[in-house]
Structures are given as C-alpha cells and as structure tokens.
Amino acid sequence: MLHKYIAFLLVVLLPHFAFAETMEKPPELAPYIKAESPIGQGALTRLWLKGYDASLWTDSQEWSMDAPYALSLRYGMDFSSDEIVEKSIEEIERINKLSKETLATYGQQLSKLFPDVRKNDVITAMFLPNKGVIFFHNNRKTGEINDLTFAKHFLGIWLSPQTSEPKLRSALIGKQGA
Numbered sequence: 001m002l003h004k005y006i007a008f009l010l011v012v013l014l015p016h017f018a019f020a021e022t023m024e025k026p027p028e029l030a031p032y033i034k035a036e037s038p039i040g041q042g043a044l045t046r047l048w049l050k051g052y053d054a055s056l057w058t059d060s061q062e063w064s065m066d067a068p069y070a071l072s073l074r075y076g077m078d079f080s081s082d083e084i085v086e087k088s089i090e091e092i093e094r095i096n097k098l099s100k101e102t103l104a105t106y107g108q109q110l111s112k113l114f115p116d117v118r119k120n121d122v123i124t125a126m127f128l129p130n131k132g133v134i135f136f137h138n139n140r141k142t143g144e145i146n147d148l149t150f151a152k153h154f155l156g157i158w159l160s161p162q163t164s165e166p167k168l169r170s171a172l173i174g175k176q177g178a
Helices: 002-013 081-096 100-113 148-159 166-172
Strands: 040-046 049-058 069-075 122-128 132-137 140-145
Touching (some): 040 166, 069 148, 081 148, 100 140, 132 148, 148 166
Antiparallel strands (some): 069 122, 122 132, 132 140
C-alpha cells in the first residue's frame, strides 16, 4: 500500500510547476525590446528541483510570431551543453517530426551556441521576424541562426501549442488559467 501511495505522489508531483522568481530584463534586449517587464513567466521544476525560471519579453500586447520577442531561461541547476542540446532536439523532434538529417543539422548548430550552464546562468533567445534567432549567455552573444524555420522550431519547444509543458506555455504567453 505504501508503494502505491509513493508512486501516486511521484506521478502527481513529477511535472510540478512552481512560481517563477521575477527576472530582471536582460540588458542584451535593449536594442530590440523596450518593455520593462515580461508578458509572462513561469518555472519548470521536477521533484522539487527547479530546472529553470522562464520569462517571455515583447513590446506587443500579446505574444505573436509576427513581432520580435525574447525567451529567457535562468537555470536553477547545472546542465552540460550536451544535455541542453539533446533535450532541445528531442523536443523539436517530438513536436515537428523532422528528418534525421535536419535534426542532426539543428544539433550541430545548437552545440556551437550553448555552453555548459551553472545555477543562475541565463540563456536568452531573441526572435526577429523575417530573420531568425540570436542567442545570448549571461548577456554575451553566443551566435545567431538566420533561419526562420529553425527559430520557430526551437522556440516552439516552449511556445508551440504542442509543447510538452502546456502550463508553462500558458504562463509565458500571459494566458495562465486559459
């Protein structure tokens, strides 16, 4: 009986979302976004361990793929570059059903952009319509990918209606409880 109770608690608590700590506007956004607060924010935790706080920044009243926006993740624990890239590719593949060649290309591109992260490091992805995405790590540009399809696939990890984390998506786009 105790094992069933523990299993039940793990199932209920595994995808647990905590309140996100308020994130300050990343300074690298100043040339692109004037808003002083995010339109939404959330946190992803697993078994009481915070993976990251996330915030979505835009000057638009509502999030849209037609306007510049930025997604910032402040990590709550250490992750290797390989771990970040592997999980990103898994999520892109789950949502988009892309060819192995495309996924391999995406993986190679991301490997060049993502360093290992430590607790409280911030990675920001700045989406520019008609251009692509610029990546920053702790306020320093790590690179850009001028491919809108890639940008939409990558940011879809959090923002696609097919995301594996729909509650976090709702919090980010300002539609919590929707």
